[in-house]
Structures are given as C-alpha cells and as structure tokens.
Amino acid sequence: MTAKSSPRPLNCWEYLECAHGPDSPDPCPATSDEHSNGINRGINGGRSCWGVVGVLSGAEILAPCALKESCPTCGFLHLVKSEEEASFQLLKLARGVDNAEELQQTITKVESFMAIHERLRSHFDLDQTISEITEEARKVTGAQRASVLFIKGKPAALHGRFGLRGKKREVEIALDETTAAGSAAINNHIVNLRDIYDQDDVGGASPFSREYDSQFECRTQSFLAAPICDPADRVIGVITLANAKKCFFSSDDQWFVEKYAVEVYLAVEKQKFIQQSISTLRLATIDETVAGLSHCIKNIAQALRTGSHIIKRALRSNNIQDIKAAWDILDRHIERLADLSMVVLDYDPIVREQTGEPSLNHLAEHVANLFKEEARARSIELTLEKGEDVDPAWLDMMDIYRCVVNLVSNALEACPLSDGSVHLSTSRSGENELCISVSDNGHGIGDLTNVTTPELFQSSKLRQGAGLGLPTIAAIVAKHNGRMEVDSSLGRGTTFRVYFSENTSRP
Amino acid sequence: MPKAKIMVVEDDLDEAKLIKMVLEGEGYEAVCMFNGREALEKLGAEKPSLIVLDVMMPEMDGFSFCAKVKASPEHKDIPVILLTGVAKHIHDSRFPLNGVIRADADEYLEKPVQPEDLLKTIERLLQ
Numbered sequence: 001m002t003a004k005s006s007p008r009p010l011n012c013w014e015y016l017e018c019a020h021g022p023d024s025p026d027p028c029p030a031t032s033d034e035h036s037n038g039i040n041r042g043i044n045g046g047r048s049c050w051g052v053v054g055v056l057s058g059a060e061i062l063a064p065c066a067l068k069e070s071c072p073t074c075g076f077l078h079l080v081k082s083e084e085e086a087s088f089q090l091l092k093l094a095r096g097v098d099n100a101e102e103l104q105q106t107i108t109k110v111e112s113f114m115a116i117h118e119r120l121r122s123h124f125d126l127d128q129t130i131s132e133i134t135e136e137a138r139k140v141t142g143a144q145r146a147s148v149l150f151i152k153g154k155p156a157a158l159h160g161r162f163g164l165r166g167k168k169r170e171v172e173i174a175l176d177e178t179t180a181a182g183s184a185a186i187n188n189h190i191v192n193l194r195d196i197y198d199q200d201d202v203g204g205a206s207p208f209s210r211e212y213d214s215q216f217e218c219r220t221q222s223f224l225a226a227p228i229c230d231p232a233d234r235v236i237g238v239i240t241l242a243n244a245k246k247c248f249f250s251s252d253d254q255w256f257v258e259k260y261a262v263e264v265y266l267a268v269e270k271q272k273f274i275q276q277s278i279s280t281l282r283l284a285t286i287d288e289t290v291a292g293l294s295h296c297i298k299n300i301a302q303a304l305r306t307g308s309h310i311i312k313r314a315l316r317s318n319n320i321q322d323i324k325a326a327w328d329i330l331d332r333h334i335e336r337l338a339d340l341s342m343v344v345l346d347y348d349p350i351v352r353e354q355t356g357e358p359s360l361n362h363l364a365e366h367v368a369n370l371f372k373e374e375a376r377a378r379s380i381e382l383t384l385e386k387g388e389d390v391d392p393a394w395l396d397m398m399d400i401y402r403c404v405v406n407l408v409s410n411a412l413e414a415c416p417l418s419d420g421s422v423h424l425s426t427s428r429s430g431e432n433e434l435c436i437s438v439s440d441n442g443h444g445i446g447d448l449t450n451v452t453t454p455e456l457f458q459s460s461k462l463r464q465g466a467g468l469g470l471p472t473i474a475a476i477v478a479k480h481n482g483r484m485e486v487d488s489s490l491g492r493g494t495t496f497r498v499y500f501s502e503n504t505s506r507p
Numbered sequence: 508m509p510k511a512k513i514m515v516v517e518d519d520l521d522e523a524k525l526i527k528m529v530l531e532g533e534g535y536e537a538v539c540m541f542n543g544r545e546a547l548e549k550l551g552a553e554k555p556s557l558i559v560l561d562v563m564m565p566e567m568d569g570f571s572f573c574a575k576v577k578a579s580p581e582h583k584d585i586p587v588i589l590l591t592g593v594a595k596h597i598h599d600s601r602f603p604l605n606g607v608i609r610a611d612a613d614e615y616l617e618k619p620v621q622p623e624d625l626l627k628t629i630e631r632l633l634q
Contacts, residue, residue: 295563299519301619302590306525309622313532322528329521 011046360393414442543567
C-alpha cells in the first residue's frame with residue numbers, strides 16, 4: 001500500500017508540529033486558505049503551504065517555517081511530493097493572482113528556483129554556484145544586474161563582483177547606511193528602494209518620471225538588497241539586484257531574493273564542508289601515505305647511493321661494464337622518483353570525487369589553481385583559456401588530470417627566470433575529440449616539431465631538455481589512443497597539444 | 508679466492524644487484540635471495556658468512572627471517588645486518604614487533620645506507 005492511499009495524509013502544521021495550527025490563537029494562513037483546499041489532498045493550504053504562506057501574494061503574516069526555512073529544502077514539501085507522485089501539484093491558481101499569464105510567470109519562477117536548488121546540490125565550486133545563483137536571481141526578477149557581496153576584510157566591508165558594461169569588476173562597499181547594500185547588511189533586513197521613494201511621494205508625480213526625479217532632485221532607482229544570514233541570524237553578506245526598467249521590484253521579487261540569499265548561504269556552508277572533508281580525508285590518510293612514501297623514497301635513495309658508489313669506483317678502474325650496468329639501474333630509479341612525485345600530485349580528492357557530468361574545463365581550472373601559487377612565486381603568468389563547446393567531456397578524468405598536471409608542471413619548469421608565461425587551453429578538435437594545449441615561452445626543445453609520442457620519449461636527451469613526466473604523458477596518451485603534437489623552437493618556447501578521443505560508451 | 512660469501516636478501520632486483528656489485532667489487536662472493544622464505548630454504552646449502560637483510564619483503568619479511576635464523580642452532584652465529592627504514596627506532600627501544608617478533612639482528616643500518624658504511628660494518632662483523 002502506498003502512502004497516497006492512506007486515509008488522511010498529514011497537513012503541514014501536523015507534520016511540522018507547528019504552533020500556528022488551525023486551533024491556535026494565531027493560525028497560519030495555510031490553515032484557512034480555502035482556495036487551496038484539496039490540493040494534494042490537504043485541508044485548505046495544509047499540503048500546498050509553500051504557495052500559501054502569504055509571501056507570494058504579499059500577505060503580511062508569515063508562518064514561522066517560511067521565515068526560517070527555504071521551502072525547497074523543507075522535508076514536508078518532499079514528503080508531499082513523494083506521497084502524491086504524479087498527482088503532485090506545486091501551486092494553485094489563486095491568491096492574489098487572477099491573471100493566467102501572471103500566474104504562469106509565477107509558476108515558472110518558482111519552478112526555476114526549485115530547479116536551481118536541485119542543480120546546485122551537485123556543484124562543489126563556490127564561484128560557479130554563486131555565479132549561477134546570481135544569474136538565476138537576475139532572470140527571475142527581471143533585474144539588470146545581480147550580485148553577491150560577502151562581508152570580509154579589516155575593517156569589514158562588502159566585497160564582490162559587479163557586472164558593469166559587460167565586464168565583471170571587483171567592488172568594495174562600506175558597511176554603513178550610505179548604500180542600500182550596506183544598510184541591508186548592518187540592519188539585517190531587506191532594502192527595497194521602493195519604500196524610500198514611496199515615503200517621499202512628491203506632488204503626485206510617479207516615481208521614475210521626469211517630474212518626480214526633478215522634484216526629488218535625483219534619479220529614481222530600483223534596487224533591492226537582501227541580507228545573507230547564517231542560522232544564528234548573523235549577516236555574512238548581501239545579495240543585490242538593480243533594475244534598469246522604470247519600475248520597482250515587487251513583493252514576489254523580494255520573496256525570491258530572500259530565498260536566493262538562503263541558497264547562497266547553503267553554498268557557502270557546502271564549500272566549507274567540502275574543504276573540511278578534504279582536510280579530514282587528507283589527515284586521515286596522511287600517516288599511511290607518508291609511511292608508504294618514505295619507504296619508497298628510501299629505496300630509491302638507496303639505489304641512487306649504491307649506484308653512485310659503483311659508478312665512482314668503476315670510473316677509477318675504467319670498468320665500462322659496471323658503469324653501464326649501474327647507470328641503467330640509476331636511470332630507472334630516476335624515473336621512479338619522477339613517477340613518485342606525480343603520484344603525490346595525483347592525490348586530489350576534488351578530482352577523485354567529482355560527480356555528475358565530467359568537465360574538462362573544470363579540470364583545467366583546477367590544475368591552473370593548483371599551480372597558481374607556484375607560478376606567482378616565480379613571476380610566471382599562468383593563463384587559462386576554456387573552450388566553449390568542450391563539456392561534458394567523456395574522458396578518463398584521473399588520467400587526463402595526471403597528463404595536464406605533468407604538462408603544466410613541465411611548462412613552468414621550462415620558463416625563463418623572468419617574464420615567464422604558461423598558457424593552458426582546452427578545445428574541441430573534432431566531434432568526439434578534445435584537445436588540451438600547454439604553451440610556455442621557455443628554452444624550447446630544439447627543432448623537434450610535430451613529433452608523435454612514442455618515438456619522442458625514447459630520447460633521454462629530450463627528456464633532459466623538457467623536464468620529467470613526459471613518459472607519463474606519453475603513456476597516458478598511448479593508453480587512450482590519443483596523439484600529441486609538439487611545436488618548439490630554441491629560445492622561443494614550446495607548445496604541447498594532446499588530443500584525446502571521448503569514450504563512446506557514455507552513461 | 509673470495510674474502511667471504513655474503514647472502515643478500517632483498518626483494519628489489521635493482522637494489523639486490525647493486526649491493527651484489529658493491530660486494531663483489533670488494534672481493535666478496537655475493538648470492539641474492541628475493542624473500543625470506545627462499546633465503547631460509549637456501550641457507551643450509553649456501554652457508555654464507557654473513558647476511559645482509561632487507562625488512563619489507565613478500566612471503567617472509569626480514570624480521571621473521573632474522574628471528575628464525577637466530578632461533579636456529581645451526582645458523583644462529585651467522586651475523587645479520589638488517590637494512591631498515593626504522594633502524595633508529597629499533598635501536599632505541601628494541602620493541603617487540605607485531606607483539607611477537609623481536610628483531611635480533613647483529614647490526615641495524617638505516618636506509619639509504621652509504622655503501623662505505625655497509626662495507627665497514629661487514630668487515631667488522633666478519634672479524
């Protein structure tokens with residue numbers, strides 16, 4: 001028997017054990033909303049409370065749950081959804097909306113909001129998440145600009161990025177009442193400039209009109225700022241909307257921006273959780289890893305010391321046979337050392353735990369970030385160019401990651417002591433083929449151009465010139481039936497391009 | 508005529524070969540075994556004057572091998588040099604390994620050991 005056929009499904013006030021039930025002195029609007037009666041088999045709005053609580057229709061009384069929770073994260077909504085299955089109704093045509101078109105718009109906005117909530121659950125990059133939230137908030141509210149600003153620095157100020165004339169710019173806004181964003185942050189309430197202008201109604205002229213602006217001695221602006229709070233109600237930032245249209249943001253827009261503020265907070269918390277998890281994971285495995293590494297390194301060092309001893313002795317006695325035998329072993333251990341260093345770099349939980357559709361651009365960005373500090377310390381300009389039609393990339397991401405790490409590491413090594421530059425880029429080179437390119441302006445590796453991999457890496461001379469890790473790259477390229485091109489000229493730099501065919505067996 | 512026969516017990520072929528070359532370069536005869544079990548089986552036949560022993564090996568590790576050698580009336584007098592990554596720790600405490608095995612080697616050298624130090628230790632133990 002399914003839950004749907006149970007005699008009387010729970011209403012929100014029963015499920016949440018709400019103090020604002022129908023028999024309470026201060027009942028929630030959901031308990032008396034007759035227009036919603038029967039939706040999802042609820043009593044009045046008892047099983048469609050997310051559309052009843054008043055916020056969408058502009059009512060002033062809010063149920064406590066609406067003040068504290070984001071409806072899409074509320075367990076009750078998901079319970080009703082699962083119980084009603086295909087009969088589930090998100091919203092009812094009613095409450096303050098008597099126009100079918102307007103209703104449809106509202107439904108679309110709510111569904112869009114719920115969709116982004118689901119989508120964000122699979123994100124683990126804060127910048128990407130914030131960017132998606134602001135873009136959705138902008139679209140849903142019809143704003144010209146949307147931004148998220150966080151409180152940080154000493155003295156504390158709001159920091160974030162504004163899109164101005166097509167470019168993103170870093171901004172810093174003082175934490176005071178001179179701006180709507182600052183006011184929203186320090187007073188912990190939503191600021192809608194509509195309220196300011198409405199209070200100063202000048203001579204019957206409408207806001208945004210020339211007469212109004214002229215009497216008010218400033219241009220009417222439409223701006224909305226909502227605080228982003230943690231569960232203890234401490235403000236951590238502000239989400240802002242600016243409207244170019246000559247109208248103010250509506251109550252619905254306010255409702256949405258508050259919900260988006262909650263999403264931002266959740267994204268921040270998620271990022272913290274991910275970072276903590278990574279730290280914990282690293283700490284938990286560090287003992288084992290260090291022990292393993294230590295053993296491995298000691299064995300390599302032992303071989304290097306003993307081999308060196310034999311070669312020195314053989315040189316004195318001109319014993320070519322011993323020199324050759326020892327050198328072959330030393331050579332192998334140098335490669336083991338190089339491989340070991342790459343294994344250490346490979347240890348990256350973010351890449352290992354990536355879920356969802358594989359993204360080559362995300363991987364490239366991650367590698368660029370990995371080497372950002374090293375590049376900065378050596379005054380090397382490390383740039384990344386992400387191909388537009390690259391993702392999803394159906395590749396073995398761990399192998400590709402090793403490959404890109406090796407390429408970028410080599411390129412950094414090859415850079416000159418001053419004015420070094422390394423450029424990493426991704427692109428789609430064929431219907432099922434992707435290309436990763438890494439260029440440097442280093443010393444170059446001679447006149448080798450457009451050489452295929454297997455032959456290339458048999459040359460120890462080249463290896464010496466191009467840094468360690470190339471055998472690893474060659475092995476990965478070969479494993480994936482890929483190919484590699486190398487353009488290089490002495491003193492001008494080198495470009496490695498590796499091409500990988502995507503897996504044909506996709507999920 | 509070689510100075511003495513030394514058994515090198517080491518699972519890493521490269522390392523075994525290098526140590527063998529070092530020893531042979533100094534006039535010793537060297538035989539290589541690649542794990543403790545194999546070494547134990549060949550001990551009676553090979554009759555080495557000294558054993559250079561790695562710790563981490565498959566099938567039978569160096570500690571177990573060393574314990575068996577020292578428990579054997581026939582082989583207990585063969586000097587054993589243990590090459591280990593935890594030599595200092597063993598020197599400090601002589602801790603019972605795995606709660607059962609006690610490392611009873613005659614000398615402990617910590618990897619990566621200098622070949623000269625290994626040779627000096629061998630000479631001293633063979634005197």
